[in-house]
Amino acid sequence: SQTIHQWPATLVQPVGSPLSLECTVEGTSNPNLYWYRQAAGRGLQLLFYSVGIGQISSEVPQNLSASRPQDRQFILSSKKLLLSDSGFYLCAWSYSAPYEQYFGPGTRLTVT
Amino acid sequence: AQSVTQLDSQVPVFEEAPVELRCNYSSSVSVYLFWYVQYPNQGLQLLLKYLSGSTLVESINGFEAEFNKSQTSFHLRKPSVHISDTAEYFCAVTPGRGNMLTFGGGTRLMVKP
Numbered sequence: 001s002q003t004i005h006q007w008p009a010t011l012v013q014p015v016g017s018p019l020s021l022e023c024t025v026e027g028t029s030n031p032n033l034y035w036y037r038q039a040a041g042r043g044l045q046l047l048f049y050s051v052g053i054g055q056i057s058s059e060v061p062q063n064l065s066a067s068r069p070q071d072r073q074f075i076l077s078s079k080k081l082l083l084s085d086s087g088f089y090l091c092a093w094s095y096s097a098p099y100e101q102y103f104g105p106g107t108r109l110t111v112t
Numbered sequence: 113a114q115s116v117t118q119l120d121s122q123v124p125v126f127e128e129a130p131v132e133l134r135c136n137y138s139s140s141v142s143v144y145l146f147w148y149v150q151y152p153n154q155g156l157q158l159l160l161k162y163l164s165g166s167t168l169v170e171s172i173n174g175f176e177a178e179f180n181k182s183q184t185s186f187h188l189r190k191p192s193v194h195i196s197d198t199a200e201y202f203c204a205v206t207p208g209r210g211n212m213l214t215f216g217g218g219t220r221l222m223v224k225p
Contacts, residue, residue, distance in 0.1 A: 006155075013120035018157075042217075043202070043216070043217040043218050044202070046212070046214045088142070088153075089156045090155055090156065092156075097127055098215075099144050099163075099206045099208050099213070100146055100158050100161055101158075102158065102214055103148075103156040103157070104155050105154060105155045106153070106154065108153065
């Protein structure tokens with residue numbers, strides 16, 4: 001069966017510090033991968049998605065970036081965090097079809 | 113492009129009462145529909161999905177949803193809720209191409225004893 005991992009589970013970082021969140025998927029190959037952000041009391045915002053190694057599409061302009069160095073690894077990064085980057089970050093994967101996405105446990109990021 | 117509207121941001125209900133969480137969508141093409149559940153501080157879990165076939169789909173924990181194409185709706189129902197059903201519920205749609213899911217804003221179900 002497939003599993004998806006995210007770490008760290010929680011993170012408190014000062015404004016201006018760098019960020020690296022990691023997501024890995026086990027039990028499948030060549031998945032589509034996604035990063036979402038969920039701000040407090042709000043819905044899901046798609047940040048990035050990837051259909052293959054080195055292929056990243058950005059949905060919103062921001063100070064975040066994503067990379068996919070390996071088939072089942074997806075990394076979310078920032079060089080300098082802003083207060084507005086606080087939130088709950090979710091990684092997800094899917095096959096090409098059917099079309100449902102499967103989510104990881106999330107990372108709670110607090111920027112102070 | 114697609115859009116999803118969850119008409120109620122919060123739904124308070126007493127334990128063992130029935131509940132309906134409403135979801136309406138807008139799309140110029142056929143879509144596939146999903147309901148996800150999110151417990152506090154956890155990721156989203158797929159609750160049920162409509163891809164094709166019977167318009168009534170059921171989950172293993174007693175929820176059901178009915179796809180109504182004419183009303184462009186996919187409402188989620190449960191005849192008798194439990195305290196453990198307290199969570200945020202998200203409706204999502206996709207046309208299938210590109211695999212992008214469009215999510216509604218979520219409905220917080222609060223089950224009271």
